[in-house]
Amino acid sequence: MLSTDIQKIKQDFPDYIEAVEKNYRWNFLMLALDSSFFSFSVAMLSQDTIIPYFVSKLTEHPAYIGLVPAIYYLGYFFPQLIGAFLVNGRPTRKWPIFWIAATERVGILAIALVAQFTGLISNELALLILMISFLVFSVTNGLIGPAYGDFTSKNIIRNRGLFFGFNGALGGLIGLAASLIATHLLNSYDFPINLRYLFWLGFGTSFISPFFIASFREVPFPIQTKTEDLKTFLKTIPQHIRKSLGFKRYLLVRSFMNFGLMGNAFFAIYAISRFGLDSGAxxxxxxxxxxxxxxxxxxxxxxxxxxxxxxxxxxxxxLFILTGVLSLTAASPLAFYIIAVCMGGMYAVQRVGDANMVFELAPPEQTSRFIGINNTFMAPVLTIAPLVGGLIVDGLSHQALFATVLAVGIAALWLCIKYLPDPRKQIIAA
Incomplete structure (x- = not known):
């Protein structure tokens, strides 16, 4: 089934859709391979498990653990308007994607170097450099988002759900291999040697995916938007949001839902502490x-x-509600492994749902801009949520954090049912 944006493009520019269709299978495969192989490296830098584990070895303060996902979400989402601006007025997206991807490797290298020098420098200095390095990785990882999403929306013109499912499956298999390797390294070697092996492996394998990006095939989009300077580009954002009631409702509801992620960085560390699990957990x-x-x-x-x-x-x-209930009633490690299942589902929603919702709500010629608006708008909540989680744990307890996650989940469910737009029912008029 064609999504609402592709139906509009096909109606206005049938020759463009015909040309894109010729490259459909090739780009389907290249996009999936690029994303999937890079997921191997990303699995070695998980903001929910690996990096929080590293931080827990450098400090005893839970607030610093909450800072890890905060840095990731701030770095990943907040600069995406700048990422959208970088491709503003361009008819193609391929080469901006390639060069931003190349710079992502700088942050991975820096994190590997921090692990390499841990033990030779103070824990305080190592923690500071780690946070800065992780921010660099997160920012470069986020800048690519608008251009990458726009390329995907214009080239995956049908069966997008299947594409994201296949993409996730291939990435999941490669990520599964990465997690098995991570488990083996974490169990087989003492800290920090285990993380040194882990991060250098992630750095080395990160150089595979740019070859797939260079293989993308792109047809210039027929609608040429006017190139704007940064001031004008940012100044017109409220105007674009006001024109789409559906997009505005989506931004508000999705932002609140993201508060439900505040506990994700704490579940694994809490389970290890409470049930005496080893680092391989x-x-x-x-x-x-x-x-x-x-x-x-x-x-x-x-x-x-x-x-x-x-x-x-x-x-x-x-899933938010189930996570809150399980964390409050857990009597064994099994409950937290089920919570990990829920977390996987949450990230599947981010991967499959967020992109497709924006694709359908945004004007086709403004996809990059709307992706940038969406992700930058989400940045404050995604940054604040884990910080609030850390403060709740520091000031109260883990149980208080888990109860908060449950309450947010219940409220989010009501908001979602009542206010979230459904583009298929055309709730997109201003």
């Missing part, structure tokens, strides 16, 4: 998240393709 937790993200990606892609992506977000809210 971090790798197992990562493996479960990736495997679930893979399987749920197919399910959610099928659901979204056929019934719209609002149902996908309702499912996401149910």
């Amino acid at each position: 971090v790798g197992v937790f990562t493996m479960i998240i990736l495997l679930t993200q893979t399987l749920m990606g197919f399910l959610l892609g099928w659901l979204g393709d056929r019934h719209g992506y609002k149902m996908v977000y309702v499912f996401d809210c149910v």
Whole structure:
């Protein structure tokens, strides 16, 4: 089934869609391979498990653990308007994607160097450099988002849910292999040697995916938007949001839902502490998240393709609620492994739902801009949420944090059902 944006483009520019169709299978495969192989490296830098584990070895303060996902989300989402500006007025996206991808490797290298020198420098200095390095990685990883998403929206013109499901499955299999390797390294070597091997492996394998990016085939988009300076580009954002009531509602509801992620960086560390698990549990937790993200990606892609992506977000809210209940009532490590399953589902929603919802709500010629607006708008919540989680743990307890996650999940479910737009029912008029 064609999504609403592709139906409009096909109606206005049938020759463009015909040309894009010729490259459909090739770009489908190249996009999937690029994303999937890079996921191997990303699995070695998980903001929910690996990096928090590293931080926990450098400091005893839980607030610093909460800072890890905060840095990731701030760095990944907030600069995306700049990423959208970088491709503003350009008819193609391929080479900006390639050069931004090349710079991503700088942050991975810096993190590997921090692990290499841990023990030779003070923990305080290592922690500071680690946070800065992780921020560099997150920012470069985020800048690519608008151009990459726009390229995907223009070239995956049908069966997008299937694409994201297949993409997630391939990435999940590779990520699963990465998590098995991570588990082996974390169990087989003492800190910090285990992380040194882990990060250098992630750095080395990160150089595979740029070859796939260079192989993308692109047809210039027929609508040429006017090139704007940065001031004008940013100044017109409120105007674009006001023109789309559906997009505005989506921004507000999705932002609140993201508060439900505040506990994700604490579940694995809490389980290790409470039940006396070994360090390898971090790798197992990562493996479960990736495997679930893979399987749920197919399910959610099928659901979204056929019934719209609002149902996908309702499912996401149910996962928040289940996570809160399980964390409050856990009597064994099994409960936290089920929580890892829920987390995998949440990330599958991010991967499959967020992109497709924006693709359908945005004007086709403004996809990069709307992706940038969406992701930058989400940045404050995604940054604040884990910081609030860390403060709750520091000031109260883990149980208080888990109760907060449950409350957010219940409220988010009500908001999602009542206010989240459904583009398939054309709730997109201003």
